Amino acid sequence: MKADILLGLQWGDEGKGKIVDVLARDYDVVARFQGGPNAGHTLEFDGRKHVLRSIPSGIFGGGGSTITNIIGNGVVLDPVLFRDEAQALEAEGIDLRGILKISKKAHLILPTHRRLDAANERAKGSSKIGTTGKGIGPTYTDKVARRGLRVGDILSDDFGARYSAIRDSHLEQLEAAGMPVAGTKDFVDAEQDWFDAIDYLRNFDLIDSEHYVNKALDNNNSILCEGAQGTMLDVDFGSYPYVTSSNTITAGACTGLGLAPGRIGKVYGIFKAYCTRVGSGPFPTELFDETGATIRAIGHEYGAVTGRERRCGWLDLVALRYAVMIDGATHLIMMKSDVLDDFDEIMVCTAYQLPDGTVTSDFPYSAGDNAEGAGVCEPIYTKFPGWKTKLSGIRNYDELPQAFKDYVSFIEKEVGVPVALVSVGPDRTETIVRSL
Numbered sequence: 001m002k003a004d005i006l007l008g009l010q011w012g013d014e015g016k017g018k019i020v021d022v023l024a025r026d027y028d029v030v031a032r033f034q035g036g037p038n039a040g041h042t043l044e045f046d047g048r049k050h051v052l053r054s055i056p057s058g059i060f061g062g063g064g065s066t067i068t069n070i071i072g073n074g075v076v077l078d079p080v081l082f083r084d085e086a087q088a089l090e091a092e093g094i095d096l097r098g099i100l101k102i103s104k105k106a107h108l109i110l111p112t113h114r115r116l117d118a119a120n121e122r123a124k125g126s127s128k129i130g131t132t133g134k135g136i137g138p139t140y141t142d143k144v145a146r147r148g149l150r151v152g153d154i155l156s157d158d159f160g161a162r163y164s165a166i167r168d169s170h171l172e173q174l175e176a177a178g179m180p181v182a183g184t185k186d187f188v189d190a191e192q193d194w195f196d197a198i199d200y201l202r203n204f205d206l207i208d209s210e211h212y213v214n215k216a217l218d219n220n221n222s223i224l225c226e227g228a229q230g231t232m233l234d235v236d237f238g239s240y241p242y243v244t245s246s247n248t249i250t251a252g253a254c255t256g257l258g259l260a261p262g263r264i265g266k267v268y269g270i271f272k273a274y275c276t277r278v279g280s281g282p283f284p285t286e287l288f289d290e291t292g293a294t295i296r297a298i299g300h301e302y303g304a305v306t307g308r309e310r311r312c313g314w315l316d317l318v319a320l321r322y323a324v325m326i327d328g329a330t331h332l333i334m335m336k337s338d339v340l341d342d343f344d345e346i347m348v349c350t351a352y353q354l355p356d357g358t359v360t361s362d363f364p365y366s367a368g369d370n371a372e373g374a375g376v377c378e379p380i381y382t383k384f385p386g387w388k389t390k391l392s393g394i395r396n397y398d399e400l401p402q403a404f405k406d407y408v409s410f411i412e413k414e415v416g417v418p419v420a421l422v423s424v425g426p427d428r429t430e431t432i433v434r435s436l
């Protein structure tokens with residue numbers, strides 16, 4: 001048995017939560033492999049809406065039988081946010097402790113990490129990244145600097161002392177940055193809350209998840225690996241430095257779960273019928289006009305975690321092709337198709353014109369290098385007539401309007417991978433499966 005992966009091909013918020021939930025029915029295990037509570041994955045079914053941040057989107061089993069969910073070693077976990085999220089689900093009657101396992105090798109987000117995130121952003125001034133403020137960058141920094149605290153460490157006797165040593169070095173950094181917090185009531189309370197949340201975390205099954213997932217595959221159990229963020233936010237291949245601090249790509253599922261490349265099966269690459277981005281950085285097809293505002297309004301394009309306005313623009317096939325190449329996507333999943341229902345014309349970017357006049361269809365070294373995202377790339381568009389049809393009630397691909405199918409065919413031809421599933425609304429049922 002091989003592990004399949006579902007990951008974002010754009011700048012995040014493609015609809016990963018919805019589709020992991022839809023696909024979960026066919027899997028025994030769902031495993032998150034990177035990111036942390038910077039993620040906000042939305043699931044809608046039975047008239048209810050859930051936003052998951054650290055907990056995998058397989059906890060409802062797609063409405064089928066109960067399945068196992070894993071928070072992998074590549075994830076960074078904030079015990080306080082995790083406890084709040086878990087308790088809210090437990091209050092709804094979900095037996096989370098019975099279905100969720102957490103890697104001992106996942107790194108812990110400390111109270112100081114979130115404050116360092118804010119200090120780093122302040123120091124960057126107008127070139128700030130626009131992070132989610134959840135301490136993601138500083139936590140991964142400590143991981144790579146080989147001084148991080150891991151979930152498994154909470155089981156050791158010297159956990160308190162190790163915590164204090166790291167906390168003290170962070171406090172010095174905050175002091176030097178002109179944002180001292182040592183001794184403040186706010187910080188003392190935050191630390192107490194953090195240790196209370198660590199106690200709550202001890203109630204969960206803390207495991208060597210690399211052994212668990214590999215044995216699960218050996219025993220013919222199926223696994224779906226759930227990505228967070230998106231390929232264009234990958235720390236190596238995204239629009240650096242306006243990226244997150246983890247590998248969001250297919251390779252990230254290997255390192256974030258301990259799966260060898262040969263154990264990977266299908267790679268479901270998910271994208272919106274248009275593009276959005278939240279935070280700073282280049283976005284070549286961004287629309288600053290009425291059309292962008294219309295997409296935002298119809299698509300409810302506001303951050304699931306921070307409530308920030310998402311920047312909106314047309315579908316960018318240069319970036320999409322690049323993401324498909326980096327991820328080796330075998331199947332495409334197109335989301336939020338219904339948002340474009342009423343548009344007279346729909347534009348798709350097929351190439352960029354660079355400042356020296358050359359035209360390229362390969363994503364360049366830099367697509368713009370300032371926080372405002374002013375592109376050094378001028379998008380070249382192909383125009384499509386809108387389908388002017390309400391898609392949300394349609395469940396069969398053949399019944400979709402021809403103009404919509406032409407749009408899909410064009411994307412498939414340009415990117416070279418088939419669209420296996422089309423989403424026409426936020427609800428679990430508003431889904432058209434072609435060939436998974």
Ligand code: GDP
Nearest residue numbers: 013014015016017040041042336423424425426
């Ligand atoms: P994720 O981070 O990739 O899981 O995506 P988010 O949950 O942050 O953002 C996707 C948003 O679009 C959520 O509010 C979903 O409920 C919503 N959504 C997902 N699929 C569709 C769709 O096909 N149509 C519409 N209109 N909304 C969708």
Ligand code: IMO
Nearest residue numbers: 012013038039040130131132228229244278279
């Ligand atoms: P999901 O999983 C969209 C963006 C932030 C910022 C940059 C770095 O819901 O798709 P960070 O806090 O990670 O250091 O911020 O990455 N970002 C996301 N954008 N969806 C996400 O997650 C994101 N997680 C981080 O806005 O630009």
Ligand code: MG
Nearest residue numbers: 013040041304
């Ligand atoms: Mg999201």
